[in-house]
Amino acid sequence: MKKNRINLLINREDYQKYENIFERFKLSAAVLTGILTIIFISFYIILRNRFNTYEKMNMEKKTYLQLLTERNRDEAKINYIEKKYSDLKKYLKDDASSATYFEILSDSIKNSSESAKLKSLEVDKSRNTTFIINFTVFEKMMNFLKFAESEQFLNNFESISLKNLVIAGSNKQNENYELSFVGKFIPIKVEKNNEN
Numbered sequence: 001m002k003k004n005r006i007n008l009l010i011n012r013e014d015y016q017k018y019e020n021i022f023e024r025f026k027l028s029a030a031v032l033t034g035i036l037t038i039i040f041i042s043f044y045i046i047l048r049n050r051f052n053t054y055e056k057m058n059m060e061k062k063t064y065l066q067l068l069t070e071r072n073r074d075e076a077k078i079n080y081i082e083k084k085y086s087d088l089k090k091y092l093k094d095d096a097s098s099a100t101y102f103e104i105l106s107d108s109i110k111n112s113s114e115s116a117k118l119k120s121l122e123v124d125k126s127r128n129t130t131f132i133i134n135f136t137v138f139e140k141m142m143n144f145l146k147f148a149e150s151e152q153f154l155n156n157f158e159s160i161s162l163k164n165l166v167i168a169g170s171n172k173q174n175e176n177y178e179l180s181f182v183g184k185f186i187p188i189k190v191e192k193n194n195e196n
Contacts, residue, residue, distance in 0.1 A: 097123075098121070098123040100188055101121070101129065101188070104188070105121060105131060105156070106118055108156060111147075112144045112147035113143055114140075115136055115140040116144050118132075127185040127186075127187065128183075128184050129183055130180065131181055132180050132181075134177070135177040138177060141177045148160075148162075156185060157183045158184040158185070160184075161183060163182045164178075164179075
Protein backbone atom coordinates (compact mmCIF):
# COMPACT_ATOMS: atom_id res chain seq x y z
CA MET A 1 0.00 0.00 0.00
CA LYS A 2 1.08 3.39 -0.97
CA LYS A 3 0.90 6.18 1.49
CA ASN A 4 0.48 9.71 0.39
CA ARG A 5 1.89 12.46 2.40
CA ILE A 6 -0.33 15.26 3.21
CA ASN A 7 0.98 18.66 3.81
CA LEU A 8 -1.45 20.36 6.06
CA LEU A 9 0.46 23.65 6.36
CA ILE A 10 0.39 24.76 2.73
CA ASN A 11 -1.59 23.90 -0.23
CA ARG A 12 -0.30 21.98 -3.24
CA GLU A 13 0.00 24.94 -5.57
CA ASP A 14 2.12 26.92 -3.17
CA TYR A 15 4.26 23.90 -2.52
CA GLN A 16 4.92 23.40 -6.25
CA LYS A 17 5.84 27.05 -6.56
CA TYR A 18 8.29 26.86 -3.62
CA GLU A 19 9.75 23.65 -4.93
CA ASN A 20 10.50 25.32 -8.30
CA ILE A 21 12.12 28.25 -6.48
CA PHE A 22 14.27 25.87 -4.44
CA GLU A 23 15.24 23.93 -7.59
CA ARG A 24 16.31 27.16 -9.26
CA PHE A 25 18.10 28.17 -6.09
CA LYS A 26 19.97 24.83 -5.98
CA LEU A 27 20.85 25.12 -9.67
CA SER A 28 22.01 28.74 -9.16
CA ALA A 29 24.04 27.68 -6.12
CA ALA A 30 25.66 24.82 -8.11
CA VAL A 31 26.49 27.15 -11.03
CA LEU A 32 27.78 29.80 -8.61
CA THR A 33 29.84 27.17 -6.79
CA GLY A 34 31.28 25.97 -10.13
CA ILE A 35 32.09 29.55 -11.19
CA LEU A 36 33.68 30.31 -7.82
CA THR A 37 35.66 27.06 -7.98
CA ILE A 38 36.93 27.97 -11.47
CA ILE A 39 37.79 31.49 -10.29
CA PHE A 40 39.55 30.13 -7.19
CA ILE A 41 41.53 27.61 -9.25
CA SER A 42 42.42 30.32 -11.77
CA PHE A 43 43.61 32.67 -9.01
CA TYR A 44 45.54 29.82 -7.41
CA ILE A 45 47.28 28.99 -10.70
CA ILE A 46 48.03 32.67 -11.39
CA LEU A 47 49.36 33.22 -7.86
CA ARG A 48 51.44 30.04 -8.02
CA ASN A 49 52.92 31.10 -11.37
CA ARG A 50 53.70 34.56 -10.01
CA PHE A 51 55.24 33.06 -6.88
CA ASN A 52 57.37 30.73 -9.03
CA THR A 53 58.39 33.69 -11.18
CA TYR A 54 59.23 35.65 -8.04
CA GLU A 55 61.27 32.75 -6.66
CA LYS A 56 63.07 32.37 -9.99
CA MET A 57 63.83 36.10 -10.09
CA ASN A 58 65.01 35.96 -6.48
CA MET A 59 67.35 33.08 -7.28
CA GLU A 60 68.66 34.97 -10.33
CA LYS A 61 69.18 38.04 -8.15
CA LYS A 62 71.20 36.00 -5.65
CA THR A 63 73.23 34.49 -8.48
CA TYR A 64 73.89 37.90 -10.03
CA LEU A 65 74.86 39.36 -6.65
CA GLN A 66 77.28 36.50 -6.11
CA LEU A 67 78.72 36.96 -9.61
CA LEU A 68 78.98 40.70 -8.99
CA THR A 69 80.89 40.06 -5.77
CA GLU A 70 83.25 37.74 -7.60
CA ARG A 71 83.57 40.22 -10.49
CA ASN A 72 84.56 42.96 -8.04
CA ARG A 73 87.61 40.90 -7.14
CA ASP A 74 88.28 40.28 -10.83
CA GLU A 75 87.80 43.97 -11.56
CA ALA A 76 90.33 44.85 -8.87
CA LYS A 77 92.80 42.41 -10.46
CA ILE A 78 92.12 43.88 -13.91
CA ASN A 79 92.67 47.41 -12.57
CA TYR A 80 95.92 46.26 -10.99
CA ILE A 81 97.08 44.66 -14.26
CA GLU A 82 96.04 47.76 -16.20
CA LYS A 83 98.09 49.95 -13.83
CA LYS A 84 101.10 47.69 -14.17
CA TYR A 85 100.71 47.72 -17.96
CA SER A 86 100.55 51.53 -17.90
CA ASP A 87 103.69 51.63 -15.74
CA LEU A 88 105.44 49.27 -18.15
CA LYS A 89 104.49 51.44 -21.14
CA LYS A 90 105.79 54.51 -19.30
CA TYR A 91 108.98 52.67 -18.40
CA LEU A 92 109.52 51.53 -22.00
CA LYS A 93 108.90 55.09 -23.19
CA ASP A 94 111.53 56.44 -20.78
CA ASP A 95 113.84 53.40 -21.01
CA ALA A 96 117.43 54.07 -22.05
CA SER A 97 117.75 50.60 -23.63
CA SER A 98 120.31 49.70 -21.01
CA ALA A 99 120.08 46.00 -21.86
CA THR A 100 121.41 46.70 -25.36
CA TYR A 101 124.27 48.81 -24.02
CA PHE A 102 125.01 46.21 -21.35
CA GLU A 103 125.28 43.58 -24.07
CA ILE A 104 127.62 45.75 -26.17
CA LEU A 105 129.84 46.50 -23.18
CA SER A 106 129.87 42.86 -22.00
CA ASP A 107 130.88 41.65 -25.46
CA SER A 108 133.66 44.24 -25.62
CA ILE A 109 134.96 43.24 -22.19
CA LYS A 110 134.89 39.52 -23.07
CA ASN A 111 136.86 40.23 -26.26
CA SER A 112 139.54 42.00 -24.26
CA SER A 113 140.06 39.71 -21.28
CA GLU A 114 138.57 36.59 -19.80
CA SER A 115 139.24 37.73 -16.24
CA ALA A 116 137.48 41.09 -16.60
CA LYS A 117 134.05 41.30 -14.99
CA LEU A 118 131.51 44.08 -15.31
CA LYS A 119 130.70 45.04 -11.73
CA SER A 120 128.15 47.78 -12.36
CA LEU A 121 126.57 49.75 -15.20
CA GLU A 122 124.36 52.82 -15.20
CA VAL A 123 122.87 54.31 -18.36
CA ASP A 124 120.43 57.21 -18.44
CA LYS A 125 118.00 58.24 -21.15
CA SER A 126 120.53 60.47 -22.88
CA ARG A 127 122.98 57.51 -23.04
CA ASN A 128 125.37 58.92 -20.39
CA THR A 129 127.01 56.03 -18.62
CA THR A 130 129.20 55.07 -15.70
CA PHE A 131 130.51 51.54 -15.29
CA ILE A 132 133.04 49.64 -13.19
CA ILE A 133 135.12 46.72 -14.43
CA ASN A 134 136.73 44.36 -11.92
CA PHE A 135 140.01 42.43 -12.40
CA THR A 136 141.85 39.91 -10.24
CA VAL A 137 145.13 39.97 -12.17
CA PHE A 138 147.12 43.16 -12.67
CA GLU A 139 148.46 42.13 -16.11
CA LYS A 140 144.91 41.46 -17.38
CA MET A 141 143.91 44.94 -16.24
CA MET A 142 146.85 46.43 -18.14
CA ASN A 143 145.85 44.43 -21.25
CA PHE A 144 142.31 45.80 -20.93
CA LEU A 145 143.61 49.38 -20.68
CA LYS A 146 145.43 48.83 -23.97
CA PHE A 147 142.23 47.39 -25.46
CA ALA A 148 140.23 50.39 -24.12
CA GLU A 149 142.37 52.65 -26.34
CA SER A 150 141.63 50.59 -29.46
CA GLU A 151 139.12 51.59 -32.15
CA GLN A 152 137.11 48.40 -31.51
CA PHE A 153 136.27 49.57 -27.98
CA LEU A 154 136.10 53.32 -28.64
CA ASN A 155 133.64 52.91 -31.54
CA ASN A 156 130.92 52.09 -28.97
CA PHE A 157 131.17 55.52 -27.32
CA GLU A 158 130.82 59.16 -28.27
CA SER A 159 133.12 59.97 -25.36
CA ILE A 160 134.76 57.91 -22.62
CA SER A 161 137.31 58.52 -19.93
CA LEU A 162 138.84 56.63 -17.02
CA LYS A 163 137.43 58.10 -13.83
CA ASN A 164 139.12 56.05 -11.14
CA LEU A 165 141.37 53.07 -10.37
CA VAL A 166 140.82 51.29 -7.04
CA ILE A 167 143.09 48.58 -5.68
CA ALA A 168 141.50 46.49 -2.92
CA GLY A 169 143.08 43.71 -0.89
CA SER A 170 145.63 43.24 1.87
CA ASN A 171 148.40 41.48 -0.03
CA LYS A 172 149.54 40.93 -3.60
CA GLN A 173 147.66 37.60 -3.98
CA ASN A 174 144.27 38.89 -2.80
CA GLU A 175 144.30 42.18 -4.68
CA ASN A 176 141.36 43.22 -6.85
CA TYR A 177 141.48 46.05 -9.32
CA GLU A 178 138.51 48.17 -10.28
CA LEU A 179 138.45 50.58 -13.20
CA SER A 180 135.70 53.19 -13.20
CA PHE A 181 134.72 54.78 -16.51
CA VAL A 182 132.38 57.63 -17.44
CA GLY A 183 131.20 58.41 -20.93
CA LYS A 184 128.41 58.44 -23.43
CA PHE A 185 127.33 55.57 -25.68
CA ILE A 186 126.72 56.10 -29.37
CA PRO A 187 123.01 56.01 -30.35
CA ILE A 188 121.75 52.56 -31.22
CA LYS A 189 118.47 51.83 -32.95
CA VAL A 190 116.46 49.49 -30.77
CA GLU A 191 113.27 47.89 -32.03
CA LYS A 192 110.42 48.43 -29.61
CA ASN A 193 106.86 47.24 -29.81
CA ASN A 194 105.02 50.41 -28.89
CA GLU A 195 101.28 50.18 -28.42
CA ASN A 196 99.21 53.32 -28.16
